Amino acid sequence: MHKLLLKGGLVVDPAAGEIFPADILIEKGKIAAIGQDLEASEGTVIDVGGRLVSPGLIDMHVHFREPGFEAKETIATGSRAAARGGFTAVACMPNTDPVADNRAVISYIRARAEQAGLIKVYPVAALTRGSRGEELTEMADLKEAGAVAFSDDGRPVSSAAVMRRAMQYARMVGLPVISHCEEPTLSAGGVMHEGYMSTVLGLPGIPAAAEEIMVARDIILSEHTGCPLHIAHVSTAGSVRLIREAKARGVPVTAEVTPHHFTLTDRAVAGYNTSAKVNPPLRTEEDVAALKEALADGTIDVIATDHAPHTVEEKDVEFQLAPFGMVGLETAVGLVWTELVIPGVLSPVEAIRKLTVNPARILGLQDGVIRVGADADITIIDPGLTEVVDPSTFASKGRNSPFSGKKLQGLPVATIVRGRLVYDRGLLAVT
Numbered sequence: 001m002h003k004l005l006l007k008g009g010l011v012v013d014p015a016a017g018e019i020f021p022a023d024i025l026i027e028k029g030k031i032a033a034i035g036q037d038l039e040a041s042e043g044t045v046i047d048v049g050g051r052l053v054s055p056g057l058i059d060m061h062v063h064f065r066e067p068g069f070e071a072k073e074t075i076a077t078g079s080r081a082a083a084r085g086g087f088t089a090v091a092c093m094p095n096t097d098p099v100a101d102n103r104a105v106i107s108y109i110r111a112r113a114e115q116a117g118l119i120k121v122y123p124v125a126a127l128t129r130g131s132r133g134e135e136l137t138e139m140a141d142l143k144e145a146g147a148v149a150f151s152d153d154g155r156p157v158s159s160a161a162v163m164r165r166a167m168q169y170a171r172m173v174g175l176p177v178i179s180h181c182e183e184p185t186l187s188a189g190g191v192m193h194e195g196y197m198s199t200v201l202g203l204p205g206i207p208a209a210a211e212e213i214m215v216a217r218d219i220i221l222s223e224h225t226g227c228p229l230h231i232a233h234v235s236t237a238g239s240v241r242l243i244r245e246a247k248a249r250g251v252p253v254t255a256e257v258t259p260h261h262f263t264l265t266d267r268a269v270a271g272y273n274t275s276a277k278v279n280p281p282l283r284t285e286e287d288v289a290a291l292k293e294a295l296a297d298g299t300i301d302v303i304a305t306d307h308a309p310h311t312v313e314e315k316d317v318e319f320q321l322a323p324f325g326m327v328g329l330e331t332a333v334g335l336v337w338t339e340l341v342i343p344g345v346l347s348p349v350e351a352i353r354k355l356t357v358n359p360a361r362i363l364g365l366q367d368g369v370i371r372v373g374a375d376a377d378i379t380i381i382d383p384g385l386t387e388v389v390d391p392s393t394f395a396s397k398g399r400n401s402p403f404s405g406k407k408l409q410g411l412p413v414a415t416i417v418r419g420r421l422v423y424d425r426g427l428l429a430v431t
């Protein structure tokens with residue numbers, strides 16, 4: 001395989017917390033050297049022109065819909081969307097059809113990702129059969145097949161007994177449990193955040209308590225079982241408080257927030273905009289402020305998109321009937337930069353840490369670092385580049401973005417996986 005030299009970039013080392021000017025030489029898909037004035041006798045040279053050279057970004061929460069819902073997204077289109085969004089690896093959730101609750105589906109997902117041949121796709125296996133919340137899956141078998149975590153994401157595990165048993169087994173197997181926190185008797189029938197806006201719009205609400213009760217329950221179960229617990233898509237100030245307190249006590253809990261939850265409030269639903277229908281729902285100003293504070297103080301470890309594509313036909317219906325979910329892969333970096341880095345909520349290194357080393361550590365991956373000998377997974381980010389979001393340009397099949405028309409600054413311009421350029425915005429000189 002041939003050589004690739006990235007010249008004149010600012011290398012971001014999120015593990016060390018540093019940004020420094022250096023060239024990177026890639027050979028046989030691995031990082032061969034990092035240093036000043038590197039030369040390549042053969043192969044391709046990319047002039048990075050002072051842009052940021054980050055470890056490949058990892059999105060630990062996406063829905064690629066295959067098998068079963070290929071009209072919404074396939075592993076191939078999802079992989080393209082990921083590459084275009086600057087992601088070199090994703091973890092995909094098991095709410096496919098059939099559910100990824102057995103070895104065959106996990107192997108199928110990995111094979112399809114291999115065929116797509118763009119990015120790394122790490123499957124998350126279901127916690128319970130059919131994600132019905134009743135019987136546990138064959139966890140050891142699923143790990144052996146390549147699963148990196150267990151989750152019934154998209155559906156709550158309503159039984160505390162089932163969740164406790166799942167954590168006991170997951171701990172033995174050595175993989176984390178990712179919890180979609182939603183108390184179903186409180187969320188039942190709800191389509192948006194319960195509050196002033198839901199009253200004004202006359203829509204049934206999902207109270208903050210529906211999330212917080214389950215965050216509290218799962219923290220307690222994590223503490224008692226010792227199982228690493230990762231809270232998916234945290235959306236409320238109350239959840240943040242519970243996670244902060246649990247971490248302070250040493251409970252092995254981590255948490256993620258999505259770009260839409262740190263950017264938008266329930267006001268985005270005004271006009272019955274189904275692009276803003278998502279679960280957990282968009283909350284209030286106070287919640288957004290608490291999520292930003294939690295990002296800044298480290299209570300929230302990870303930024304993940306919950307990329308959830310749906311077809312135009314499915315979303316183009318009455319608000320109550322539309323499915324929950326929005327696409328996120330192709331706007332994530334721009335939203336992180338525009339909403340967090342430029343306003344100073346996070347430094348560039350801190351932001352990148354939540355998109356690389358932190359998700360890698362939680363999932364037990366070797367990815368997320370720039371180090372000699374590591375896979376050459378790299379994202380080049382131009383912090384000055386701007387664009388207006390236009391869903392018709394997405395590589396994803398999904399068009400369901402509430403950010404259409406929003407101006408973003410700070411965008412990925414090239415994505416490299418195992419030394420291969422899988423996305424190139426066309427701004428870099430390649431010779």
Ligand code: DOR
Pocket residue numbers: 063095153154155180277278279280308309323324325326
């Ligand atoms: O909005 C959502 N969409 N939330 C989820 O938990 C599931 C996801 C989906 O699969 O569409």
Ligand code: ZN
Pocket residue numbers: 061062063093153154306308
């Ligand atoms: Zn999800």
